[in-house]
Amino acid sequence: MTAAASLAPNVSVVVPVRNEAGNIEPLITEIEQALTPQGPFEIVYVNDGSTDGTAAELARLSATRPYLREIRHAESCGQSAAVRSGVRAAKGSVIITLDGDGQNDPSFMPAFLAALKAAGPSCGLVQGQRVGRKDTAFKRWQSRIANGVRARVLNDGTRDTGCGFKCFPREAYLSLPYFDALHRFMPALVRREGLGIAYVDVIDRPRLTGVSNYGFFDRLWVGLVDLMGVRWLLKRRKRVPIATEVSR
Numbered sequence: 001m002t003a004a005a006s007l008a009p010n011v012s013v014v015v016p017v018r019n020e021a022g023n024i025e026p027l028i029t030e031i032e033q034a035l036t037p038q039g040p041f042e043i044v045y046v047n048d049g050s051t052d053g054t055a056a057e058l059a060r061l062s063a064t065r066p067y068l069r070e071i072r073h074a075e076s077c078g079q080s081a082a083v084r085s086g087v088r089a090a091k092g093s094v095i096i097t098l099d100g101d102g103q104n105d106p107s108f109m110p111a112f113l114a115a116l117k118a119a120g121p122s123c124g125l126v127q128g129q130r131v132g133r134k135d136t137a138f139k140r141w142q143s144r145i146a147n148g149v150r151a152r153v154l155n156d157g158t159r160d161t162g163c164g165f166k167c168f169p170r171e172a173y174l175s176l177p178y179f180d181a182l183h184r185f186m187p188a189l190v191r192r193e194g195l196g197i198a199y200v201d202v203i204d205r206p207r208l209t210g211v212s213n214y215g216f217f218d219r220l221w222v223g224l225v226d227l228m229g230v231r232w233l234l235k236r237r238k239r240v241p242i243a244t245e246v247s248r
């Protein structure tokens with residue numbers, strides 16, 4: 001039993017998964033190795049309508065890990081919905097999200113926490129940016145196209161918003177307007193709230209087992225609509241007044 005089991009967590013690691021049974025134990029082991037020296041933490045897996053052995057694997061592993069929790073969606077609702085369910089259920093004031101396929105290396109998590117601390121209270125997001133992508137040439141091409149279009153439209157100053165490896169204050173995330181695909185537009189929306197962004201380069205890895213649950217053509221047009229919606233939100237943002245109570 002680690003320190004995470006006996007104290008209230010400072011950090012909650014939120015992992016959205018759908019049909020990733022073979023990747024769960026190796027990833028949890030790596031998270032434990034990375035965060036145990038950092039202090040109390042919890043791991044919140046969001047089972048987004050899995051139909052394989054994901055639920056059984058989480059039940060087996062949680063029997064000896066009181067800091068491992070499962071949030072379950074009865075049917076698949078998508079990555080953004082899974083992340084939101086995990087953040088809302090989280091007990092830590094700082095959230096780290098990473099993909100459940102093992103491509104995000106947990107050994108970088110201390111660097112994310114250090115970057116958030118160094119940036120101070122005005123920082124609303126530490127965004128991972130992948131180097132050495134291990135995806136197929138087609139997926140790398142589609143990512144370059146998507147990031148290029150997004151950067152030109154939103155001017156969010158971020159090279160790789162699609163990276164699921166992020167760290168942020170829980171309250172900052174919950175203040176953002178929620179919609180499907182929020183996770184791909186967080187930098188622009190965090191800047192919209194007047195908060196800063198820090199960046200950590202992370203080495204990409206091949207997925208441990210299984211196949212990707214996300215395609216390109218099935219979300220292309222939806223992504224374009226989302227992009228225009230975020231652009232509208234940015235333009236509609238008004239300056240937040242600074243309010244102070246007058247003492248008598």
